[in-house]
Every structure is written in structure tokens, then in C-alpha cells.
Amino acid sequence: MKPKHQRFLIIFLGLVGLGIAVFLVSIAFRDNLVFFYTPTDLSQKKIHPEQRLRVGGLVEKNSLRKHGQKVTFHITDHANVLKVNYTGLLPDLFREGQGVVVEGKLSEPGIFQAETVLAKHDENYMPKEVADRLKEKGLWRDDR
Amino acid sequence: MKFTLAKPRYFLKVTNFLFPLALVLGALCFAAGLYSALITSPPDYQQGDAMRIMYIHVPASWMALFCYGALAVFSLFVLVWRHPFAEILAISVTPIGALFTVLSLVTGSLWGKPMWGAYWVWDARLTSVLVLLFLYGGYWALYKAYAHSTQGIRAASLLAIIGVINLPIIKGSVDWWNTLHQPASLTKFGSPSIHSSMLLPLGLMTAAYGFYFLVLFIIRARTELHKRKLLVQEGLS
Structure with a gap:
């Protein structure tokens, strides 16, 4: 294995390990992250x-x-x-x-x-007329 | 791997052509984008005119993430292939990314006060973007902390690559945890929840930010390249 391949492998494995660690930590602290x-x-x-x-x-x-x-x-x-x-x-x-x-x-x-x-506020952006029209047509979802 | 394109000679040639193009297109996109964002696009049904901050806030945030991704790729080339040109590109992209991050945080907080009722809250999205700013700052501090830049760039590159873990966290923060920040509008499954009349200014502003990035990036990279050339000619490095 050439040195540059070795360096690549080390970085790759390090990132995978770090990703797993962060994932586990975020699960463990789920309650505090909300x-x-x-x-x-x-x-x-x-x-x-x-x-x-x-x-x-x-x-x-x-x-x-x-x-x-x-x-x-x-x-x-x-x-x-x-x-x-x-x-x-x-x-x-x-x-x-x-x-x-x-x-x-x-x-x-x-x-x-x-x-x-x-x-x-939510992630929906629209002009007022569009919102009114949606409501008129009964297409408005309350979970918006 | 061969890096024919990454030779300084080619870079100067390509950017000679690219720079005026990006400058003109960027100016046009900014003019058209600001005009449509501030004047012709309709106000939001709930947020009214304050929602127009989105047109400068969202592209800034996207660019902040994009710059960090680019920095991480350049850092990988620095560490694995020890390519000297990657160092020039990496240190050219960092301050621009930090600038976009600051812009995103400032416009976000100016948007948050009238809508949420607070300039700043410690929710997962805002905090992870603040961490992104610290990563840019930490990268720069580490890079400058060594007497010799070849040492500094390696330490900093390692930090940049470790920090990549923050990118999916920023993206996922609004979906994984309860946040005050709203979830993504454009990348959610199904149709985007931004009305088409508002997508045009957002698209134009995003293009404008992209060209603006290209202009700054080319200026910084060329300056750095010329500086290094001079140092070699003077025998200083």
C-alpha cells in the first residue's frame, strides 16, 4: 500500500468512527438536544x-x-x-x-x-391570495 | 491520480476567462434578484414583508455549508496527496465561508426577533451553525499557529475534515430534534412548500451568491498564488 492510500484509509476510518460516536452521543443526549x-x-x-x-x-x-x-x-x-x-x-x-x-x-x-x-412558524411560504384560495377550496391542511 | 487541471498555469488561464464572466453574471443576478425579492414578489400570508429576509438568509446559509464542503475536499487533498495547490484553494475558501456563516447568523437573528420574538435561541439548528463558524475560526487559528505554513495546514486540514461531521448535523437538526427553527422548505419530499412566485427571487439570489463566491474565491486564490511565486523568486520561502 502506498503511503497516500494509507493516509486516505486512516482518514476514512477515522471519519466513520467519529460518525458512529457522534450518532451514539446524540441518541444518548436526545432528551437534552430537544x-x-x-x-x-x-x-x-x-x-x-x-x-x-x-x-x-x-x-x-x-x-x-x-x-x-x-x-x-x-x-x-x-x-x-x-x-x-x-x-x-x-x-x-x-x-x-x-x-x-x-x-x-x-x-x-x-x-x-x-x-x-x-x-x-412553519416552512410554508405563499402569498396571501394563494392561502385564501387553498382555504376556499378546502385543500388547507390543518397541520400546516 | 493526475492533477493536470490543478496546475497554477491552467488555473490562471481558466480564471482569466471565468473571472469577468462571474463578475458580470453576479452583478446581473444581484440586481434582478434584489428587485424581484424586494419589489415584485408578494409578501407572505403569515409573515408579511419580514419574510423577504429569507431571500438573503437562505442562500447565505447554503453557501456557508457549500464552502465548508469545499474546504473539506481541499483538506483531503492536502492530507492525502500533499498537493500544494490544494492548500492555496483551502485557505482561499475559508474566510469566504466564514463570511457567509456570519451573514447567515446575523440575518437569521434579525429575522428571528420580529417573527419568533427572540434574536437568539439555543436550539439545535442555530447552535450547530454557530459551531460551523467556530470551525472556520478554529481552522484559521490552527493554520496560523505554526511558524511554518506546511505544518499549520496539516493540523488545520485535519480539523476541517473532522468538522465535516457537523454538516449532516446542521442539515438534520430541524428534522431529528424539536427546534424553534422551521424545517427545510425546498429539500423535503414531495413538492417544495415555497410558492412559485417566491422561488424565482430565491433562485436568482442563490445564483448571485454563487457568482459572488466565485469572484471572491478567484481573487483570493490568484493573490495567494502570486504571493507564493514572489516569495519563491525572492528566495524567502
């Missing part, structure tokens, strides 16, 4: 009441209540629902049916005290 839990994750996990965490889901339709700066709404992953209390300004994209990530802690089981509300 940016937010879903309400279902939350109901299955034991969460310390003082632990700061982020929960993400869709804002449930007709659940938004505003009293001045105080806001309450429900977030859902279509399986479980979490009630959220928040005081402050909501981001522009915040609306019912929209994805949202809240940061804060559980004040009591099933009730989340949010300190930050982040709006999540």
Missing part, C-alpha cells in the same frame, strides 16, 4: 416543580383569554393540553392554531407559568 417538550412529554416525565423548561405545541382554538397584559391560553399537541399563564407582550406571529414555544416553569400540575413566549 429545544422544547410537547405536552405529552410533560405528562410522561417527572418534572421538578422548580425546573425551568420549554414546552411547545399549537395554541388551542378559542382558548386565548386576555385581561390587559395578563394572557392565558392552552397549548396542545392533539393528545394532551397544557394551560399557560403569561404576562407581557405576545410576538406578532402569535395566534390561535399557530405553533408556539413557551419558556418558564410549572406553577402547579397542568398549569404553566411562562416567562417568555416564542412564536414558531
Whole structure:
């Protein structure tokens, strides 16, 4: 084997090994790599009441209540629902049916005290007229 | 393997022809792309005009990844074949890649504030792109840390190749883990979820970025080539 082939082989094997290592590490730390839990994750996990965490889901339709700066709404992953209390300004994209990530802690089981509300948008981009037409024709999927 | 094309003489010849072409096409694409991105394309149904940041953010991110891929290939040639011309290409591509990464991070954070409500969050996509910037920085620091550049380039090349593992992580981060960053629009299975009226400016801007990259790359590589030639002539290296 020529030296350059040997070097190539070493680099190749090194990369394969590194890839496997990174893959295993990312599986082991899966829980810590997610940016937010879903309400279902939350109901299955034991969460310390003082632990700061982020929960993400869709804002449930007709659940938004505003009293001045105080806001309450429900977030859902279509399986479980979490009630959220928040005081402050909501981001522009915040609306019912929209994805949202809240940061804060559980004040009591099933009730989340949010300190930050982040709006999540999806990967679909289209002009308003197209979106309206899709809705008219009934082609709009709610999971968008 | 023979590298006839990688001889400096051929490189200068090809780039003599390629450089003005890339310059003109790049300028045209930038003009047409910016015009259609900012003026003629429609605003998004949800994000309104803020979505136009996508036209400069997405191509910058693609170029950042592309430059790193190129750097890794050049680094492989440096390490395996010890080809001196690969070193010139590698150190020419690195600062350009870092520039695109910075552009991607800055425009992304300017987009994130009005849409998400935060300039920065530590989700998997944003963090892995920040790691990409550190890889570019680490490459450069390692390259410059040795008194002799032939030593520096080998250490740096090894880092560049190890860092390749970050590319699939950046790409997959939005699919493998929950992130605040939305998943890919163009490369998902089935039809792309960007309306055709918005694909045109995105395509033009991507082409513009590509030509811009080519222009910078050719300038840097030729300068480096001439510098080395001079050093040899003066007997300094």
C-alpha cells in the first residue's frame, strides 16, 4: 500500500468512527438536544416543580383569554393540553392554531407559568391570495 | 491520480476567462434578484414583508455549508496527496465561508426577533451553525499557529475534515430534534412548500451568491498564488 492510500484509509476510518460516536452521543443526549417538550412529554416525565423548561405545541382554538397584559391560553399537541399563564407582550406571529414555544416553569400540575413566549412558524411560504384560495377550496391542511 | 487541471498555469488561464464572466453574471443576478425579492414578489400570508429576509438568509446559509464542503475536499487533498495547490484553494475558501456563516447568523437573528420574538435561541439548528463558524475560526487559528505554513495546514486540514461531521448535523437538526427553527422548505419530499412566485427571487439570489463566491474565491486564490511565486523568486520561502 502506498503511503497516500494509507493516509486516505486512516482518514476514512477515522471519519466513520467519529460518525458512529457522534450518532451514539446524540441518541444518548436526545432528551437534552430537544429545544422544547410537547405536552405529552410533560405528562410522561417527572418534572421538578422548580425546573425551568420549554414546552411547545399549537395554541388551542378559542382558548386565548386576555385581561390587559395578563394572557392565558392552552397549548396542545392533539393528545394532551397544557394551560399557560403569561404576562407581557405576545410576538406578532402569535395566534390561535399557530405553533408556539413557551419558556418558564410549572406553577402547579397542568398549569404553566411562562416567562417568555416564542412564536414558531412553519416552512410554508405563499402569498396571501394563494392561502385564501387553498382555504376556499378546502385543500388547507390543518397541520400546516 | 493526475492533477493536470490543478496546475497554477491552467488555473490562471481558466480564471482569466471565468473571472469577468462571474463578475458580470453576479452583478446581473444581484440586481434582478434584489428587485424581484424586494419589489415584485408578494409578501407572505403569515409573515408579511419580514419574510423577504429569507431571500438573503437562505442562500447565505447554503453557501456557508457549500464552502465548508469545499474546504473539506481541499483538506483531503492536502492530507492525502500533499498537493500544494490544494492548500492555496483551502485557505482561499475559508474566510469566504466564514463570511457567509456570519451573514447567515446575523440575518437569521434579525429575522428571528420580529417573527419568533427572540434574536437568539439555543436550539439545535442555530447552535450547530454557530459551531460551523467556530470551525472556520478554529481552522484559521490552527493554520496560523505554526511558524511554518506546511505544518499549520496539516493540523488545520485535519480539523476541517473532522468538522465535516457537523454538516449532516446542521442539515438534520430541524428534522431529528424539536427546534424553534422551521424545517427545510425546498429539500423535503414531495413538492417544495415555497410558492412559485417566491422561488424565482430565491433562485436568482442563490445564483448571485454563487457568482459572488466565485469572484471572491478567484481573487483570493490568484493573490495567494502570486504571493507564493514572489516569495519563491525572492528566495524567502
